[in-house]
Amino acid sequence: MRSLLVSCLFASLALSTVVPRARQKVDYSGFKVLRVSLPEQRGDVEAKIEELAAHVLNPGKVEHLDVVVSPDKVDAVKKLVATSKVINEDVGAALAEEGEIKKAEFSVAAVPSESWFTAYHAYADHITFLRDLQAGYTGQSEIITTGTSVQGRTLTGIHIWGSGGKGSKPAVLFHGTVHAREWISSMTVEYMAWQLLTKYSSNATVKALVDKFDLYIIPIVNPDGFVYSQTSDRLWRKNRQTVSGNSCVGRDINRNWPYKWEVPGGASTNPCSETYKGQAAGDSPENKGLRAHVDSLRDSRGLSLYIDFHSYGQYMLWPYGYDCNLVVHNDAQHRSLATRAAAAIRAVSGTRYTIGPACSTLYATTGDSTDYTDAVGNSTYSYTYELRDTGSYGFTLPANQIQPTVRETWEGVVSMLKDV
Incomplete structure (x- = not known):
């Protein structure tokens, strides 16, 4: 693409002062995705699962939750739930199958091809x-x-x-x-x-x-x-906004729109949650x-x-x-x-x-x-x-x-x- 070199140069200069250095990329080798059903008396089970899991992939789902879990925490999650099923044996392997991020090639053509x-x-x-x-x-x-x-x-x-x-x-x-x-x-x-x-x-x-x-x-x-998600954690969901007095990062932009934001039950007030609605x-x-x-x-x-x-x-x-x-x-x-x-x-x-x-x-x-x-x-x-x-x-x-x-x-x- 003809403008790649210039745009990349300006992007690099513009962001060098505002973007913090990325941490080492998360390695999901051996991590599993479990589809779990919660018990009828949930109590704080969902919160405990969120603490144990690396990510909840479908937060808010009623029938089941899909959670990414490290090998050493699989048994702990299974003990909390009514039923569980492994739907992905190795998240790291799935990421490899997803394919590498492809670098665009230079071209004199103005319009990208299919x-x-x-x-x-x-x-x-x-x-x-x-x-x-x-x-x-x-x-x-x-x-x-x-x-x-x-x-x-x-x-x-x-x-x-x-x-x-x-x-x-x-x-x-x-x-x-x-x-x-x-x-x-x-x-x-x-x-x-x-x-x-x-x-x-x-x-x-x-x-x-x-x-x-x-x-x-x-x-x-x-x-x-x-x-x-490309440089540090492939399964990152939220934006990268910090929360005063809390080490957790990010708001769910799709729980932040100012219409019925204040209604309980459809988002989280916990800054560590995947669906944190913001302050x-x-x-x-x-x-x-x-x-x-x-x-x-x-x-x-x-x-x-x-x-x-x-x-x-x-x-x-x-x-x-x-x-x-x-x-x-x-x-x-x-x-x-x-x-x-x-x-x-x-x-x-x-x-x-x-x-x-x-x-x-x-x-x-x-x-x-x-x-x-x-x-x-x-x-x-x-x-x-x-x-x-x-x-x-x-x-x-x-x-x-x-x-x-x-x-x-x-x-x-x-x-x-x-x-x-």
Whole structure:
């Protein structure tokens, strides 16, 4: 990519004063993933499991928890739970199967090829991908920024428009990599941008969709956490914000949105938890920037569709997360769009999605993005996509599944964009 050298140089200079030296990378060799069912009388069992586990991969799940456990603590975890099953014998081996982070190669071509979606990439190369993609379509796209991270990285995305001109149509907004370890979401969101721009002049469906909306696509909204997951701890989830008086680091950006943040039960007040909500609603710098962007889209042409791309589990969810007894006013329409999108995904490769309101279908979440974009951002439709798979690999999806995942997801997104 032509701008790689320059962008990497500036990134290095800009971050040298704000990014602390990474610790030695966590070695997960021999660690297991256990799927455990909690006893009926839970008490503080879940808290004890969280203390023993290296990571809880699906915090908040009611039916079962997937936990990463070191070999010496497996028996202790099993004693606490009703049932347990090993779903990954060796996390270190799974990481090796995921594939090495591929360094982008220099090219005189302005537009990246589809081969980009065959490997995982370093953070700096993701920024270069966006800039090189945009450089090929300067008449209908621009690089956008939506604030900065704790460590000073800019939240970078791309704005795409069609024949109506910039800013003339209702907005569509895609977010990726809210949770640092969900690398497949970065690749999937980038694939949306790549398809919309590279196929605009040759595909009538794509042209019609781009002409219908202003599309705002931000592949990595948690850059500090993403970098940390690449350099220090592959299974890191949160951002890298410190907590005064506590040695634990990070807020869950998707429990930090200032709508129903204060409701108990859908996030944690423990700074060491995977779902730590923060000390105050919207107190992460990443959320401040994302929220300002949502509000600005609401106040201009309006927000028609919001999708927050996550992994894993193969779910398509919509509001509300904070109360399992509530349904959004256009619940039937949300279900209709999701039903057709799930069918479109299944038609590509047989991948099946579970659809439904977030709280009643998966688990309670408070201060999450889809509740905010619906209730405050006035988005007509708000969804969370939980991408492949259902736990065999979890967050460490092998590189050979990147293309199948992004291609099937594209068909689901096209279905939704047609219906909105």
